[in-house]
Amino acid sequence: MPDDALSDEAALWFARMRGPDAETERPAFEAWLTERAAHREAYNWIAEVFSLGRLVEIEPDPLPTVQPLPSRLLQAALVAALVLLMGVGGWAVLMHRPDSAVSMASQPVMSGRGLIITKVGQIRAVRLADGSRITLDTDSAVSFTYRRDIRRLELVRGRARFDVAHEGRPFVVAAGRGTVTAHGTVFDVGLAPGGAVTVRLLRGSVDVALPVSGIVRSSASATTRRLTPGQQVAFSTSILPPAQAVVTPDDRWPEGVLDCDGMALADLVARANRYTRTQIVLADPDLGRLKVSGAFRIDAPQLLADRVATVFGLHADAEGDARIVLERGSPTE
Structure with a gap:
């Protein structure tokens, strides 16, 4: 990832080249792009972020009452406008700065779709609009889609703790080949680089489902295990083993x-x-x-x-x- 100043510069060029004055700006843009290899890398990184729906980096610090908006918030507004123009509206993305100790718990993520990301060395908590709380471990990512009939999330990489708020809609977390359906509970889900998934239950109950064949995102035609507090299950293939007692608790990793x-x-x-x-x-x-x-x-x-x-x-x-x-x-x- 490029440094803040360079990523800001690349993001502005990315915006300009998708605006109405793109052709006018093109000579200056190409000169900037070819000036340094770091410029090309930063521009490619911004393009990748946009293509994945990872839209903005939001400063977790509260906004002052009287002060001009910082450049990163201006960039966020610009990026949000671009996303609407590009037809990728509805995404809300949180990427946290490694030097910030401020929790995101006080900034709820609104309904819709989104991607929550942490960088190496970060552990962050985010409160969703329904009151559920997600804590992401280092170098992790969770996507979510909230609809009227379901709260569906996916652990893209790393590890996360889900503290689920009670309500009528199911709360389903996909990870690897399986799904975890929560029943007003607290549980951890970890996804290893090779695809192995571990589900640990701290409170309440969850149903862990794994399809016999194919990759699905529901419990239909799947083997299911219900966990009780203090149990875990690990899987990576089409076989879902029985739940086991947690031998080595790792409950304090969010701290x-x-x-x-x-x-x-x-x-x-x-x-x-x-x-x-x-x-x-x-x-x-x-x-x-x-x-x-x-x-x-x-x-x-x-x-x-x-x-x-x-x-x-x-x-x-x-x-x-x-x-x-x-x-x-x-x-x-």
Whole structure:
């Protein structure tokens, strides 16, 4: 993703080239486009965002009472107008800035269609118009379509927690090949890059359905499992296994906290590395077999590395912003 200034510039060119003065602007646009490779990359990124319906990046900070609209909100208005002209109306998209600590819970997403996105290192909560709340884990995306007869969502990637408001319309979440139908409940759904889906129930009840063949988005002609609190089910093929008790709860991930009870250090590091560009590296693979217990913040790599180093008598050496190496000290140390 390009930086904010460059993405703003590319978005404005994208708008101009779809406006009434496109031909007049074309020489200047082509000169800008060929000036730097970064310009082409930023323009292509904006075009991809539009093609996927990912329309705008909304600042979560509340608007001041007396102040001109910031450039990003002006861009949002311009983009919204373009979307209507392009016939893609009805989409509402939230892409959150990594440096913002303000929750989106106070900004409800209106009825219709939309796509909610988080970047690497972000955990964000969004309240929908019906009162349901969705919390997205790092690098995740959830689309939603609210109609009069159904609330239909899809986990596109990553992981999300759904806190479902009671009402008459069904609340159905599609993930991978299956669907999850909620009954006024709280549950987690995770979608791995290979297509494996894990559903964990925290409160209430859900029906997890998987079609015997083909990809469907309803429970018709599908194997169904009803979960009770404390159960989970994982699937990736046309076979839906029985529900099982959750052995290693991961209930506090929306807080950026991982509770470990004898977890291998390699697994802890792998989970933490999903939340940051700064990767923790084990200098010796044997270190990965060390067992870790306790509560750890997995969204703060330096803090995590320092704590692990203290517990096991290791060194945590930062190599710029790219990585932190955990290694054993010398024999004398």
